[in-house]
Amino acid sequence: MTVETRLEPRAKSVTELTVKLFADGADAAGMRELYRNPLIRGFTTNPTLMRKAGVTDYRVFARDILQVITDRPISCQHCRMLLPHTCQYSLAGLPTLVETPYQ
Numbered sequence: 001m002t003v004e005t006r007l008e009p010r011a012k013s014v015t016e017l018t019v020k021l022f023a024d025g026a027d028a029a030g031m032r033e034l035y036r037n038p039l040i041r042g043f044t045t046n047p048t049l050m051r052k053a054g055v056t057d058y059r060v061f062a063r064d065i066l067q068v069i070t071d072r073p074i075s076c077q078h079c080r081m082l083l084p085h086t087c088q089y090s091l092a093g094l095p096t097l098v099e100t101p102y103q
Contacts, residue, residue, distance in 0.1 A: 014039055022075075026053035028065060035069050043069060046077035 020041040023034045026049040034040045043065075047058065055061045062076055 024049070026050040026055055026061070028053075028061065031065060032068055035072070040072070042073035042075070044075040044077070 021039055022042045022044050023031065023040050024044045025031060026045045031043055034043075045065075050058060050061060066074065
């Protein structure tokens, strides 16, 4: 009698994946909590998420988050009226990607 053994490919662990996980949101406390997770490789936010999270001053929110999250990319989508503020942070050497949505 012959027993055939077929090995299934081993599933990769989360740390072996080649994808990068980015957290999307505008809750500052939640972003700080996720920042402690080394699997989260960066963050994204936008004016709609900030408005839903109760952010009333985009500049203050962006500055505060950029001072806490210093070693991972942050993508801050903006409305055209906010561009001068986000450029200030980008030019200050903080890790920010400023996105301009097409309209």
